[in-house]
Structures are given as C-alpha cells and as structure tokens.
Amino acid sequence: KAGVTQTPRYLIKTRGQQVTLSCSPISGHRSVSWYQQTPGQGLQFLFEYFSETQRNKGNFPGRFSGRQFSNSRSEMNVSTLELGDSALYLCASSFLTGKNEQFFGPGTRLTVL
C-alpha cells in the first residue's frame, strides 16, 4: 500500500506570494491533518479534515487555509507569504480517529525569500 504523498517536495516563494501544497493520504484513509515544523516553534498542528469537513484548527492566522476533496486528498494554502512561513509542512493521514495511528508524509519544504 502506498504511503502518504506530498507535492511538491520543495518550494521557493517570495514574500507576498501565495502557495498551495497537496497531500494524498493512504488509500482508504479519511482523516488528513497538517502540521508545520520549524526550528523555533517545533511541530505545530495546523488543521484536520475528515470527510471534507474541517474538524480541528490550530492557532494559526487566517492566511492558512485548507480543504479536502471527496477522494480524501487535501490541499493547504498560505496567502501573503511571510518570511516566518518558511518551514517543513507535514501531512498525516489516518483511517478514522480514536485508537488509530497517523501516518506522516515526507513533507514539503517551503522557503520564503
């Protein structure tokens, strides 16, 4: 079974631009979560989608948004990029919630210049 895939793997943008990252979960998984990883703040939860509905949202500004499609694939969007948005963005998928483990993708490395 294929793992969680994220595209693109690397991205370079400039301040003020917007970016869209994509995540394809493991086949059959309905929950997709996004995390931001930076050296200063560590791993922080962005949001979770389950059956196309946002279930939880972390403490991030409205510039960060996401969505999930009917095939469970998810995208996250960051508008008006700031230098501090440079990070590794990780996607994780899970079959359901409760006693289910999450499987992480390799991440998208975003650099904002």
Next chain:
Amino acid sequence: AQSVTQPDIHITVSEGASLELRCNYSYGATPYLFWYVQSPGQGLQLLLKYFSGDTLVQGIKGFEAEFKRSQSSFNLRKPSVHWSDAAEYFCAVRDITEAGNMLTFGGGTRLMVKP
C-alpha cells in the same frame, strides 16, 4: 492546555549502549501517547503508541516505552543503540476526549551515536 516536555534537547550515546529518552506530559486525564522518529529531511515514523492496558509498550526497531501515570511520563528506551538510530525523536499526545486526531508534540530530542 495540554503540553509535552522533552527535557533533553540533545543526547549522545555510544553504539551498543542503552538509551532512555524522557517525556513528560501535562494533561488532566491520560491521553493517547506516541513516540515518533524523524531522520534528516524525512517525515515522522511511528515507533510505538499507548492507548490503554499494559504500561510497557513494545515498538519497532527494538524500542519500548513505559507509561507511568503517577509521574505523567512516557519514556522511550532501547537496550542497545545502533548507529542507524541517530535521528530526532518526538513524543506526542492526543486528547482522548476529542473526536479529532490532533497531536501535541514535545520539542524533540536529537540523538547522536558515537562509534
């Protein structure tokens, strides 16, 4: 709010030596507990998890962890470290009362292995 503390930012051990990575959490009830490992430039791989039951949990790659309710701890151990274990290790918790999958992570412990 729940929080996770990994007191050791860096740990260096010799190959073949034993290892213990510490994790303490602050939460009103026993959450679900996880340990993940991250190699450079990679995503996170689940080593083991604790939901309930036996407080000593076995994971992959020879790792184990022990949940101690009285100490709010979930320390990761390995009896003999291999050079390939050099990586960053993250402890994480999930609220059992919430429907979602949101994980709260500790700051991580970077493990270096001396030959």
